[in-house]
Amino acid sequence: MNADIADKNTIDRNLLDVTQSHQVAEFKHEIALTTLRVDPTDRFVAAGAEDPDVQLWELASSERRTLKGHKSWVRSIDFSADGNRMFTACWGGIVNVWDTSQSEPKPLRTIHAHKGAARFVRVSPDGQQLATCGNDLRVKVWNIGDGKIVHEFSGHERHVYGVSFHPDGTHLVSQDLMGGINVWDLQSGKHKQSIDGSVMTGYDKKFAADMGGSRDLQFKADGSQWASAGITKVTNSFAGVQDPIVVLFDWTTGKEIKQIKSDDNNVKGIAWGVRFHPDNFVITAVADRSGKGELWFYRPEEEKAFHTMKLPSAARGLDLLSDNLRVAVAHADGHARIYRMTAKRPADTTTPAKAAPETAK
Amino acid sequence: MRRNQGCNPLEHEMARRRFLTSTVAGAAGIGLVDTHAQADQLKHQQKRILQVFLQGGVSQLESWDPKPGTVHGGPFQAIPTSVPGIHISELLPNIAQRMHLLSIVRSINIKINDHEQGRQFMEKGRRVGQFPYVGAVASKYLATPNSNLPGYVHVSSRGLSDVAGGAAFLGAKHGQLKLEGIKPPGNLSAPAGIDAVADASRDKLRLQFNQRFADRRSKAMTEAYDASYDQAAGLMERRAMFEGTASKKDLERYGTHDFGRYCLLARTLLENGAACVKVTHHGYDSHAENFNFHLEQLGEFDRPFCMLLDDLETRGMLESTLVVIYSEFGRTPKVNVRYGRDHWGTAWSIALGGCGIQPGAVIGSTNETGTEVADREVDASHLFHTYLQAVGLDSTAEHDLPGRSIPIGDPATESIQELLV
Numbered sequence: 001m002n003a004d005i006a007d008k009n010t011i012d013r014n015l016l017d018v019t020q021s022h023q024v025a026e027f028k029h030e031i032a033l034t035t036l037r038v039d040p041t042d043r044f045v046a047a048g049a050e051d052p053d054v055q056l057w058e059l060a061s062s063e064r065r066t067l068k069g070h071k072s073w074v075r076s077i078d079f080s081a082d083g084n085r086m087f088t089a090c091w092g093g094i095v096n097v098w099d100t101s102q103s104e105p106k107p108l109r110t111i112h113a114h115k116g117a118a119r120f121v122r123v124s125p126d127g128q129q130l131a132t133c134g135n136d137l138r139v140k141v142w143n144i145g146d147g148k149i150v151h152e153f154s155g156h157e158r159h160v161y162g163v164s165f166h167p168d169g170t171h172l173v174s175q176d177l178m179g180g181i182n183v184w185d186l187q188s189g190k191h192k193q194s195i196d197g198s199v200m201t202g203y204d205k206k207f208a209a210d211m212g213g214s215r216d217l218q219f220k221a222d223g224s225q226w227a228s229a230g231i232t233k234v235t236n237s238f239a240g241v242q243d244p245i246v247v248l249f250d251w252t253t254g255k256e257i258k259q260i261k262s263d264d265n266n267v268k269g270i271a272w273g274v275r276f277h278p279d280n281f282v283i284t285a286v287a288d289r290s291g292k293g294e295l296w297f298y299r300p301e302e303e304k305a306f307h308t309m310k311l312p313s314a315a316r317g318l319d320l321l322s323d324n325l326r327v328a329v330a331h332a333d334g335h336a337r338i339y340r341m342t343a344k345r346p347a348d349t350t351t352p353a354k355a356a357p358e359t360a361k
Numbered sequence: 362m363r364r365n366q367g368c369n370p371l372e373h374e375m376a377r378r379r380f381l382t383s384t385v386a387g388a389a390g391i392g393l394v395d396t397h398a399q400a401d402q403l404k405h406q407q408k409r410i411l412q413v414f415l416q417g418g419v420s421q422l423e424s425w426d427p428k429p430g431t432v433h434g435g436p437f438q439a440i441p442t443s444v445p446g447i448h449i450s451e452l453l454p455n456i457a458q459r460m461h462l463l464s465i466v467r468s469i470n471i472k473i474n475d476h477e478q479g480r481q482f483m484e485k486g487r488r489v490g491q492f493p494y495v496g497a498v499a500s501k502y503l504a505t506p507n508s509n510l511p512g513y514v515h516v517s518s519r520g521l522s523d524v525a526g527g528a529a530f531l532g533a534k535h536g537q538l539k540l541e542g543i544k545p546p547g548n549l550s551a552p553a554g555i556d557a558v559a560d561a562s563r564d565k566l567r568l569q570f571n572q573r574f575a576d577r578r579s580k581a582m583t584e585a586y587d588a589s590y591d592q593a594a595g596l597m598e599r600r601a602m603f604e605g606t607a608s609k610k611d612l613e614r615y616g617t618h619d620f621g622r623y624c625l626l627a628r629t630l631l632e633n634g635a636a637c638v639k640v641t642h643h644g645y646d647s648h649a650e651n652f653n654f655h656l657e658q659l660g661e662f663d664r665p666f667c668m669l670l671d672d673l674e675t676r677g678m679l680e681s682t683l684v685v686i687y688s689e690f691g692r693t694p695k696v697n698v699r700y701g702r703d704h705w706g707t708a709w710s711i712a713l714g715g716c717g718i719q720p721g722a723v724i725g726s727t728n729e730t731g732t733e734v735a736d737r738e739v740d741a742s743h744l745f746h747t748y749l750q751a752v753g754l755d756s757t758a759e760h761d762l763p764g765r766s767i768p769i770g771d772p773a774t775e776s777i778q779e780l781l782v
Contacts, residue, residue, distance in 0.1 A: 031432075032696070050696055052430060071429065073436040091436035091652075116656075117436070135656065159656070207417070207644035208518060208619070209657050238417070240649030240699040269699070289649065291698035314698050332698045 036317035036330030039083030048074025089118035133160035161213030175214035202234025229271035240289030244271035273318025287314030417646030425710035433694035463714035468725020479689035486745020494527030496637035508634035649699035717751030746776035
């Protein structure tokens with residue numbers, strides 16, 4: 001199963017209590033992280049950073065491996081369903097394929113995916129293909145087996161920030177800097193639909209520049225919706241003054257369903273991560289311009305967050321573990337932290353670079 | 362009674378002549394150009410300056426001094442250029458192909474991290490005091506006397522406060538005329554119902570009033586009025602240059618966005634005798650999202666600038682046009698929590714080329730991580746001397762003003778000699 005599609009059957013609602021979320025583990029890198037992904041088997045947390053390496057931690061032991069094979073910062077990561085393959089996309093336009101079972105993984109395959117940055121990589125639900133997008137304005141689909149291109153979609157007029165497969169595997173959704181959203185039909189190989197996501201971009205008049213783009217993009221497990229994380233209401237984006245936002249879109253109509261924004265309007269920054277939780281709420285990871293972060297917990301039918309969790313450092317990536325009780329967050333202070341959405345247990349003490357024992361998987 | 366100004370205008374003119382290292386330009390300065398041959402020679406040798414100001418402080422690491430793979434290097438790569446051994450950021454692919462026309466100074470330390478102070482230093486070559494900008498100096502000493510364009514023109518999308526247009530004691534005539542993009546200055550057209558004959562009569566009357574007014578006042582005061590009027594009149598005659606003269610082919614090459622059009626206007630202004638044209642490209646003060654913004658901004662800057670550079674070269678103007686790409690400072694090597702880089706005057710770069718500049722050179726260097734100047738430290742005063750000497754002016758001479766003489770460049774520093782041809 002693709003990690004983008006959470007499995008509702010595994011949730012233990014007796015334990016889940018978002019309001020008591022707390023940190024249970026942290027993994028330290030020396031440099032600010034840029035993104036993060038947990039493999040679908042919950043064995044690994046992988047993170048990119050403001051250096052060319054990939055940090056790969058084993059959740060159970062905290063053992064860290066540093067993977068070298070990129071020449072630029074890694075922006076996006078995904079895993080195969082069994083966690084044995086990892087796919088990383090970097091600002092240099094390269095997508096690397098890794099074997100996570102190797103003690104010192106080297107790239108199994110290097111795909112020169114995009115001219116300019118490769119901003120996003122996602123594995124197809126059947127595990128056979130990769131979708132990537134980047135600064136060459138292209139959305140591409142690759143055959144994982146031989147690294148050959150299957151589809152190349154053009155139509156975006158500005159840098160393409162995010163892409164994701166629909167859970168049924170028949171379509172892709174991509175979003176660019178200006179909030180232009182395209183739906184691509186993988187069976188016909190053609191553009192299917194254009195959707196207006198311009199609420200997620202802004203023109204900074206003072207500096208005469210655009211800012212926007214999807215910083216994370218995820219489908220709900222049943223395919224009925226997708227969520228895109230980013231910014232809105234640009235005021236002074238050169239100083240980081242804009243509002244973080246997550247927009248939920250309806251798959252059938254392509255219409256916007258809901259905008260998730262800060263309750264008190266005091267948070268200015270970027271939403272870097274979004275996940276649908278199977279208990280019918282949405283988790284958003286935010287970086288405030290102050291350098292702090294927040295996790296927002298919203299139910300789609302409610303106007304305000306039912307819980308907000310302050311984070312010690314700006315969030316730059318978010319993932320949900322398969323037990324649906326823990327989330328992993330990439331932080332600007334170089335740490336990947338695991339937060340458990342339950343009441344504290346005696347074992348939940350966090351020491352730097354060590355994970356608390358976790359038995360609820 | 363006229364105030365005693367201490368010396369007569371002829372002495373001023375003779376003092377001015379000393380600044381002009383070009384014989385023909387010197388002759389022009391005292392009004393001795395009286396043959397077509399000399400006029401043609403003057404036109405051919407006229408020196409001028411093109412300033413491209415990347416407002417807000419372009420990141421040296423994302424432009425002229427990339428350090429990929431280092432702790433502060435950022436996500437972008439360095440690419441080779443047309444000069445073997447010189448690499449610049451991948452964000453400037455078109456400039457990379459033309460690096461043989463430009464040089465880089467990588468060792469600037471102005472010790473200033475404030476926008477306004479940094480800008481003033483970069484324009485005046487002095488840290489403090491009321492001194493004229495480079496463009497005003499160019500206007501005074503390089504502008505041809507028969508030009509009906511202001512000597513110093515600034516094309517920008519929004520205003521920057523410049524006291525007296527940066528002219529300081531050189532007088533209003535040499536202050537910058539600010540153009541809001543490609544729009545002509547306001548009120549260039551004669552009022553409705555005023556035809557050419559009526560306009561000539563009006564002007565005759567104006568001149569009579571001016572003469573009476575001038576008889577009772579200092580020359581400096583009346584010069585400012587006359588200069589403003591003459592500039593406006595000249596611009597009225599040249600109004601067409603603002604009104605969509607760009608060809609379809611030009612727009613395809615330069616782009617239809619604002620900066621492309623500004624570069625096209627700059628080309629026209631330079632061709633028509635402006636001594637200094639400054640074009641501002643906004644949007645480099647990237648305290649957040651530095652990398653995405655530099656992608657956008659330098660992506661917009663790179664091609665139109667190169668089209669302008671190409672046109673100057675192919676039209677035979679580059680050897681007489683100093684081209685400077687600069688900011689008020691650079692940006693911090695350290696990336697902040699917002700993916701931003703902050704103000705950094707400690708170790709940064711500019712690029713320049715054309716008239717009087719050794720092409721394909723790199724002056725100075727920073728250390729491995731870009732946090733300090735490692736070699737050949739210079740500041741804005743060195744650059745000021747270098748600019749003026751590149752266009753044939755002796756920056757170590759003095760402005761000869763009524764009752765006083767003021768060094769043109771900072772007497773405590775000198776030009777970057779190895780950069781000059």
